[in-house]
Amino acid sequence: MSYPPGEEIPYMFEDERLRDEALEAASAFSRPEGNKRLALIGDAVLRLILYMHGYVRGWSTEQMSDLQSKIVGTNVNLSLVGFRRGLDGRIRPNPAQNYVQEKLMATTVEAIIGAVYIDSGENIVVTRQFIVNLGLLPDLPE
Structure with missing residues (x-):
C-alpha cells in the first residue's frame, strides 16, 4: 500500500516494490545492498535539481x-527531514541495529528520491515537486 500525500512519503507509487526497496537497509539476511543502489540515483537527481535551481x-x-554542500554534503539535513517525516518507523533496518542511525536515514531519504524518480518515468519535474513536498527544499519554486 502506498502512503498518501501528507504521510511519511508524500508520493503515490505505481510500483510499490520501489518504495519497499527504498525503505530497506543493507543486510546480510536479505538484500546485501539494501537501498544503496536507489540512494546513488537519488543523490545524483537531488544534486541535479539543486544545480538547476542555482543555474x-x-x-x-x-x-x-x-x-549543494548545505543540502546534500552532510547527512545532517537529509536525516533531519527523514526523522521529521517519521520515516524511522518505516525503515526496515539491519536486524543487528537497534535504532535508525543518521547515516541510514540520510541514505533512505536519497533512496526514496531515487525511487520516485524511477517510478515517475524519470520525470525530473515530478521528482523536484516531491523533494519540495518532502520538506527538503521548502523554498524551491517551480
Whole structure:
C-alpha cells in the first residue's frame, strides 16, 4: 500500500516494490545492498535539481556548490527531514541495529528520491515537486 500525500512519503507509487526497496537497509539476511543502489540515483537527481535551481537564478558556481554542500554534503539535513517525516518507523533496518542511525536515514531519504524518480518515468519535474513536498527544499519554486 502506498502512503498518501501528507504521510511519511508524500508520493503515490505505481510500483510499490520501489518504495519497499527504498525503505530497506543493507543486510546480510536479505538484500546485501539494501537501498544503496536507489540512494546513488537519488543523490545524483537531488544534486541535479539543486544545480538547476542555482543555474536558473544565475548563481555563480561557488553559490551553486555551497547550496549543494548545505543540502546534500552532510547527512545532517537529509536525516533531519527523514526523522521529521517519521520515516524511522518505516525503515526496515539491519536486524543487528537497534535504532535508525543518521547515516541510514540520510541514505533512505536519497533512496526514496531515487525511487520516485524511477517510478515517475524519470520525470525530473515530478521528482523536484516531491523533494519540495518532502520538506527538503521548502523554498524551491517551480
